[in-house]
Amino acid sequence: MTGAGGGPLARLLGAPVETEEAFTDLPGPGGLFPEEAAHIARAVPVRRAEFATVRHCARTALARLGAPRVPLLPGDRGAPGWPPGFLGSMTHCTGYRAAAVARADALASLGIDAEPDEPLPDPGILRMISLPGERAQLAALTAELPHVSWERLLFSAKESVYKTWFPVTGRWLGFEEAEVTLRPDRPDGGTFTARLLPADSPFRTLSGRFVAEKGLLVTAIALPL
Numbered sequence: 001m002t003g004a005g006g007g008p009l010a011r012l013l014g015a016p017v018e019t020e021e022a023f024t025d026l027p028g029p030g031g032l033f034p035e036e037a038a039h040i041a042r043a044v045p046v047r048r049a050e051f052a053t054v055r056h057c058a059r060t061a062l063a064r065l066g067a068p069r070v071p072l073l074p075g076d077r078g079a080p081g082w083p084p085g086f087l088g089s090m091t092h093c094t095g096y097r098a099a100a101v102a103r104a105d106a107l108a109s110l111g112i113d114a115e116p117d118e119p120l121p122d123p124g125i126l127r128m129i130s131l132p133g134e135r136a137q138l139a140a141l142t143a144e145l146p147h148v149s150w151e152r153l154l155f156s157a158k159e160s161v162y163k164t165w166f167p168v169t170g171r172w173l174g175f176e177e178a179e180v181t182l183r184p185d186r187p188d189g190g191t192f193t194a195r196l197l198p199a200d201s202p203f204r205t206l207s208g209r210f211v212a213e214k215g216l217l218v219t220a221i222a223l224p225l
């Protein structure tokens with residue numbers, strides 16, 4: 001486990017956010033509450049392990065904020081429930097689990113996502129998750145900084161957008177409903193902006209940060225109140 005300062009997510013988010021990251025899974029059920037264990041009982045072992053480890057990360061970060069230790073159960077469309085007065089976001093990919101949490105009186109929402117720094121598994125996916133202007137941007141970024149999988153990074157940024165958007169709106173958001181601009185400001189990271197295209201979106205833009213480190217692409221959005 002690595003808390004503030006130790007992993008890629010901690011480089012992206014500071015106070016009022018607490019983060020916790022893990023690069024290996026906890027052995028066994030990892031301190032799940034009975035209702036969490038029941039929820040995940042029929043899943044394959046790798047899913048049970050990521051579910052338990054990421055919740056351990058979330059509870060560790062929540063404890064630093066003084067939050068009560070409670071079950072973190074998936075709710076509406078998979079969005080996790082948080083202790084009253086707190087909010088957060090969780091992500092997992094091969095070799096990495098991470099959570100970010102904050103007090104609900106400090107932020108409006110949080111969204112984090114991690115992906116392997118590898119090309120998208122199928123070239124057809126890019127057309128499904130991107131807009132024409134985004135694809136032009138990706139081509140330019142790939143020519144300039146070819147060591148980063150920019151298409152996968154765009155995907156991760158959009159997953160962070162959705163995880164920020166959903167707890168506020170309770171609504172689906174399609175990949176074509178946010179236009180993301182990626183702005184590297186150093187070889188291994190930078191910022192991004194998502195323009196929300198639905199006319200009734202409660203916010204016009206979301207601003208986030210990204211890092212490419214340890215074979216991972218990690219994106220994060222902290223939406224101010």
Ligand SMILES: CC(C)(COP(=O)(O)OP(=O)(O)OC[C@H]1O[C@@H](n2cnc3c(N)ncnc32)[C@H](O)[C@@H]1OP(=O)(O)O)[C@@H](O)C(=O)NCCC(=O)NCCS
Nearest residue numbers: 077078079080090091092158159162163166173174175178
């Ligand atoms: C739900 C989704 C965002 C998860 O992302 P992912 O990259 O597949 O998986 P990750 O490991 O990064 O994240 C999984 C975690 O996201 C969280 N999550 C799931 N649904 C969520 C939702 N509706 N809102 C917020 N967080 C959610 C959960 O904590 C979950 O982990 P858990 O099941 O162990 O609790 C993704 O599967 C999805 O449905 N995307 C389609 C919508 C979208 O991204 N639109 C783009 C808009 S621009």
